[in-house]
Amino acid sequence: MTEQGVRWTAEQVLALAPDAASRKAGGRLGGAGPWSQIGGSASGSVWGLCKGSGSTPYRTVVDLAGPAYKCSCPSRKFPCKHALGLLLLWSAEGVGEPGEAPDWAAQWLAERTAKAARPAAAAGGPADAEGARRRAERRAARIGAGVTELEQRLSDLLRAGLAGQERAGHAGWEETAARMVDAQAPGLAGRVRELGTIPSCGPGWPARMLEEAALLHLLDRAWLGVEALPDGLAATVRSRVGLPASGEGEAVRDRWLVLAQYDSVSPDGRLTTRRIWLRGLGSGRPAMVLDFGPPGRPPGLALPVGLVLEAEVRFRPGSAGLRGDLGERFAAAAPCTEVPPGVSTGAALEAYGAALREDPWLESWPVVLGPVVPVPGELGWQLADAQGAYALPVPLTGAGSRSRGGLWQLAALSGGGPVTVFGECGHRGFTPLTAWRPDSIEPVPLV
């Protein structure tokens, strides 16, 4: 099967819509009614002519690998409703056997291929190096001031005792978070905001709050002594504080299996973060690719679960070597033909523990677990090793937890038997994201 044959779901297509109006308009064009000369290529593109109000139909073509869109309509929205409608039609009914693109589509597709082959121009020149260094120093100084202030705040907290926090509300922490934003340390701001929410999140909160305050303190101290840290840890500290990664780590070419993709929205609703989990089938190495969407717009990068991309991933320094960016792709994506091997619950926690050596602030580590049996429970769910006495709990609330719908889907898939599950394994437990039945290579995303 070719990538053109691996259709996306309507939800995946609609997630690309820039706004609600486009989603609606695209949905209307998702029937075959206005379309003609629809086709697709084996290398992963679809095209078609869409009848509009004028006499000439619009020419719409989508490169599924990007995805990237081209349409002759005057809309400034991106992708436009025609591209969405075409994708919806393709997702619902397919476009038949792969064929040759008509000239107007072929030309644009060829341009894209040519552009992809050209090496990316080096960003920024040495001319500005001096200016960049001065800016970086200024920012480091501001962060330093912020860190010092935050340490003061933490000291005050411990001096007065956590007991008062339940009544204090989180307004004070919001204010401190705002100060961290001013200090250009968004990573610290996020952690501070989290800290403020702990007293209202149920029994055991004092221990959790102490833990989080201590880890925040650890980050502060690490920042103040960052020059003395080994390179990897220093990079981790910088990215945890919120500085963009400086320089690039290694580039790894492999066949990357898309294990999961999900979105989360920032507490203020202004930023959508899409998290895509990859695993190198050759190297076994995990990679996390992030993409962001501004208010009301989903991130542009969409990779259906189960596809394998022959591509280069450029890893960023620090953060336990997880964060990567998708680089050059060498072939059209293809569906995966194997289930990645799973590990026991104990090995999963060991992997998380080992990763903490590189990044002590790491919440979780991507793990393929299996064979395991999902165990639903009134008080909480578990994933139990198919053999033996051990299990991992599934967090039901708070950061990292997923919908219960996904859990029931997992239970349905297992029917009391063993399954392989990909998810995030951390100190709160294991959050399942994708599952395989024992007799199938088809990954099922748990929505």
Added chain:
Amino acid sequence: MEKPDEGYGEWEELVGAALLGTDRRRGAGPAGSPESLLDAAAVHAVRRRAGLRPATAAARPGPAPRDPRPQPPEAARRRLAQLLAGRAGGSGGSGRGSAPDLTELLPQWLATAGRHGYRAPEALVPALLDAARARTDLRPEALALAGTRGLWLARLNPEWRFALRGGAGGAGELPEVTDTAGVERLWQEGLFAERVALLGAVRAHEPAAAQRLLATTWTTERAEDRLMFLDSLRQGLSDADEPFLEAALDDRSRNVRATAAELLSALTRSALAGRMAGRALACVGPHGVTPPAECDAGMLRDGVVERPPAGRGERAWWLGQLVESAPLSCWRERFGGLDAAQIVALPVAAGEGWAEELHAAWCRAAVRQRDARWSRALLGPPSASPAAGPGTASLAERAKLLETLPDGERAQWVAEFIRAHGLSEAFQLLGVCVVPWAGALGRAVVEALESAREAGSYPWSFSGVMGLAERCLDPAEAGLLEALTASAQDPPDASPGAAAYWSEAFQRLAATLRLRATMLAELTPA
């Protein structure tokens, strides 16, 4: 997860100190200054996380029974996922757009998959159970498809308890009908719904055995249960049921008596039908109508209700009940060999004001006895205005009469009705036609929609019929609609913009039909 034993106590102490605050605990405990407390806590936190060990597993659920049925082909599986997601309102197919309304395709998908003998893809069983919970009309088919995996899940999640009741889809829950001991035990100990299902199953296998089963406990059943059991005999009613029903005419409960009488009157050869015929023939004849003067004990025993509802005369009320319970075949001789159509057309009783009462009773009798000849006569020609028809002007009652006609004739009748009277009155009549609609009926509907467009009204005045057409038109008729999907100019006296809305509505209809065709093709086993 279990915390590492090492240093656990120390962590508790740290939390205690943190709760209290270092100001109040100066010098005591493991941590003096806030900084050293945080330092120690940080070491603990990282060490605790790095040293986590798995918890002890709780009791694992027992395995779900194997479902031997095949899964639908891949394209069909994806379609079902889409239909179920659309149900949740994800893609927003409602409104006046040209996108098909996916929600209404779900019942059809389920029914077709059921006919092919598929099981649901495991991952979709939860969504299927949610759909069945929200829409009782989908329940039997959704649960049948979910099968044993669905029941297994329903035992784990209280929200799906409904799936365990009623035995619908609970394949394998009833004993084999030949397993006498099993049948006997469930009949004695089962829940009411299980017993009804059991009775139906035994009855389908051997009617006499069902009666024997019913007779074993009949006198000890509660009145409302007796009523429900009796009502379940409606399915597959036959002359063999007469003795049992005749005995039920002396039941303690009035509702049981009335139901028994109603069922007996549907058995046109029964003694009750004969008694009713005698009474009815005494009242109605070629020379006019003389309603009964009193409601005697015999009539009461045969289920005639003595007190009329408010606003109805006693004698007309009794007359109606006698005529509706008499076999229609008795009238031919009484009217000197005339057939149903001729009898219905007679001016008999018109002058005395009994005609309406008499014709309404004949309509009820035709429906109850499923008599196509009388139904045809009472409906009259489809081109005649309903108000002028011989039987009834009520569309609901006419729909019931239509149901007694053979499928083809029913479609033909409704097609002609639509040609003569348009769509605005046809909705209920269309509802009783077999899906997909026969060619002539489909064409009549499309032509009527086209005329409505030409008349310049807005399409949403016909949204009911449009929706029905999306579900019921034969996908093969999509070609008919192609010409109509083109945007046309508004006719001079049309409502503004109507033409554009119509072309959009036709586009959606055509798209839905194509989608239905694709959907059905996807379900065909490879």
